[in-house]
Amino acid sequence: MNGKRRLFWVLVAVCAAASVPPAVPAQAPPTPRFVVVLDAAHGGDDPGARLTSGQMEKTVTLALSVRLRSLLAARGMQVVTTRESDSTVDPNRRAEIANHANAQICLSLHATESGSGAHLYASSIAPAQPTRFTAWKTAQSAWVTSSLRLSGVLNSSLAHAGISVILGRTALPAIESMTCPAVAVEIAPERDSDNAISAQPDDVAYQARVASALAAAVVQWRTEARQP
Amino acid sequence: MIPRYQKVLFVILLVASLAMAGELWHLRQRAHQRLLAGEDSAPTQAPEVAPAEQATLLVANDADASLLAQARSLPLPADPGARARAILGSLLDLYAVSGSSHPVPGGASGIAQVFLLAVPGSKDSPDPGAQLAVVNLTGNFVAGHPSGIETETLTVLSICGTLHANLPRVTQVRFLVDGVQRATLAGHADLTRTYLAAEAVPSEGSNP
Numbered sequence: 244m245n246g247k248r249r250l251f252w253v254l255v256a257v258c259a260a261a262s263v264p265p266a267v268p269a270q271a272p273p274t275p276r277f278v279v280v281l282d283a284a285h286g287g288d289d290p291g292a293r294l295t296s297g298q299m300e301k302t303v304t305l306a307l308s309v310r311l312r313s314l315l316a317a318r319g320m321q322v323v324t325t326r327e328s329d330s331t332v333d334p335n336r337r338a339e340i341a342n343h344a345n346a347q348i349c350l351s352l353h354a355t356e357s358g359s360g361a362h363l364y365a366s367s368i369a370p371a372q373p374t375r376f377t378a379w380k381t382a383q384s385a386w387v388t389s390s391l392r393l394s395g396v397l398n399s400s401l402a403h404a405g406i407s408v409i410l411g412r413t414a415l416p417a418i419e420s421m422t423c424p425a426v427a428v429e430i431a432p433e434r435d436s437d438n439a440i441s442a443q444p445d446d447v448a449y450q451a452r453v454a455s456a457l458a459a460a461v462v463q464w465r466t467e468a469r470q471p
Numbered sequence: 472m473i474p475r476y477q478k479v480l481f482v483i484l485l486v487a488s489l490a491m492a493g494e495l496w497h498l499r500q501r502a503h504q505r506l507l508a509g510e511d512s513a514p515t516q517a518p519e520v521a522p523a524e525q526a527t528l529l530v531a532n533d534a535d536a537s538l539l540a541q542a543r544s545l546p547l548p549a550d551p552g553a554r555a556r557a558i559l560g561s562l563l564d565l566y567a568v569s570g571s572s573h574p575v576p577g578g579a580s581g582i583a584q585v586f587l588l589a590v591p592g593s594k595d596s597p598d599p600g601a602q603l604a605v606v607n608l609t610g611n612f613v614a615g616h617p618s619g620i621e622t623e624t625l626t627v628l629s630i631c632g633t634l635h636a637n638l639p640r641v642t643q644v645r646f647l648v649d650g651v652q653r654a655t656l657a658g659h660a661d662l663t664r665t666y667l668a669a670e671a672v673p674s675e676g677s678n679p
Contacts, residue, residue: 291658292618300618300658353659355619356575362621367670380664410534413624414661416654429620438534447666 250430257290263339277465278321280341282351282417283308287331293459294356295432298445301329303323305355307430307450311352313459320465332372338420346423348393348461351415353429354444360407361453362429365390365413366419367412389424399428400460404452424464428457521546527561529632529671531573531625538629538671540636555585555634555641557603562633563612566626572623574617579610583649585634590643601642602667604634610649616657623660628671635668644668 283304285291291300305326312322323344325337341349355362366383373385383390394410401408418425433442434448442449526545529538545561547554560579567570567578573583586605616626631644646662647653653662 262534285658289658322570353620355617357617357619358536359621362536362622364620409621411536411621411624413659414627414664414666415620415659416661416663419661427620431619431621 250294256357260427274310276321277319277468278323278344278346278348279348279461280316280323280325280344280349280421280423281308281312281315281347282325282337282341284353284417286326286329289331291353292355294354294444295440296445298443303430303445304352306330306445307352307354307454310450310454311350311457314454315461318458318462320461335379335420336419337417338379340421341421341425345422348464349418349421349423349425350457351418351425351427353427355429355431356444358409358431359434359438360409360410360431361372361401362409362427362431363394363401364411364413364415364427364429365394366425367414368419377422379420381430382422383418383425385424386424390418392422394426396464396467397428397457397460400463401453401456403459404456406453406456428453521548523547525631526561527560528558528565529629529636529637530562530565531620531629533573533625536621536625538625538632550637551587552585552632555587555638556566556582558581558633558637559585559606559630567599569587573629575612575622575626576615577609577612581609583607583609587638587641598642600640602638602640603643603645604641604645604668605645606634606639607647607650613648613653613656618659620659623656623658625658627660629668631666631668631671635671641668 283301285299285301285304287301289301291304293299294303301338301456305328308324308326312324315322323340323346325340326332337351353362366387368381368384368387370387371381371384398408398410413427415427417425430441430450430453431446432444433446444450506656524547526543526547528541528543530541531538534668537653542640543561545557547557559582564578566573566575584607588603588605590601590603616623627646634641634644644666646656648662656662
């Protein structure tokens with residue numbers, strides 16, 4: 244009888260020991276992830292602009308997205324892209340992808356044959372305080388102020404790289420529904436002082452300069468975001 | 472066996488049906504022709520007999536993405552809708568010439584109609600006379616418009632700004648293409664939203 248009771252208490256002790264969680268060594272809180280959404284505009288059935296070189300805008304934006312993704316991933320950022328191939332993606336779907344990613348930056352990449360340098364466009368929606376329920380078509384309104392600030396950081400970086408920049412605001416369906424600091428970056432041909440084209444948007448070296456400048460701006464934005 | 476009188480009745484009814492279908496088709500064609508003739512008679516060019524008046528055009532410049540106000544002396548009709556159409560036609564004519572600061576083909580024929588309506592609910596607002604301008608662009612103009620955020624935005628804003636500069640009661644602008652709503656102008660600028668005309672009027676030579 245005593246033997247059974249002893250066995251019972253041994254089993255209870257073993258079960259109690261097993262239920263106690265092992266001691267976890269104290270860890271520093273993890274650094275919050277920094278997510279960047281790259282939206283290569285157009286694609287699939289929607290070719291976008293036809294550039295002077297004959298290239299379609301959708302091809303140029305995808306190439307820039309791939310290049311920029313590599314640069315940002317090498318700097319330890321998590322990059323979410325709206326497309327990885329020549330596929331049709333609805334503007335609403337692009338915003339859905341960006342919003343699900345909880346991104347700190349959303350860049351919509353475009354290319355054109357008009358104008359010169361880089362065009363940076365933030366949404367023209369009037370700024371508004373964030374509310375619990377936000378209208379889909381004007382979801383960007385709570386982020387417009389941040390988007391304009393991001394536009395300024397991108398402007399400084401591109402200008403530092405010797406690329407002329409035009410800042411503006413527009414009504415672009417894809418970014419109007421994004422709930423993140425969102426800027427549309429449109430690459431136009433690079434022109435010299437005589438207004439002659441020195442590099443097309445599909446020029447590899449020109450794209451590399453633009454991508455490097457954008458990556459530097461994103462790093463700058465991350466640094467500013469992490470400062471207390 | 473079908474009785475003879477039923478066969479005759481069937482033939483008569485068939486002939487009558489075909490005749491009525493033919494008449495209906497003929498009437499439809501006539502109505503269509505009448506509609507086209509009505510469109511043609513709309514004032515695409517301001518009549519020369521009208522006295523010349525000063526109009527302000529907000530001309531876009533792709534080089535620096537600016538809108539610059541230019542005063543023009545134009546013969547303008549008295550009807551506000553036709554007047555708006557004539558002014559916008561003059562603006563698009565500037566864009567269609569070679570060497571334009573904002574090259575867009577098409578010219579004045581790119582504006583099909585301009586409708587001026589009371590802004591819904593404006594009677595209770597501080598500005599009871601506010602008007603909504605509905606600009607109906609032609610499909611040919613939109614099809615030939617260069618694609619790009621900057622160029623499309625400048626076209627939309629220069630139209631909105633020019634309307635507001637010449638017809639100050641126009642506070643809002645909407646766009647149609649061949650009479651129906653279209654998502655974007657040429658892949659970028661949103662044409663489904665209502666633009667606030669005053670926001671398009673820049674300070675002298677500044678970016679919109």
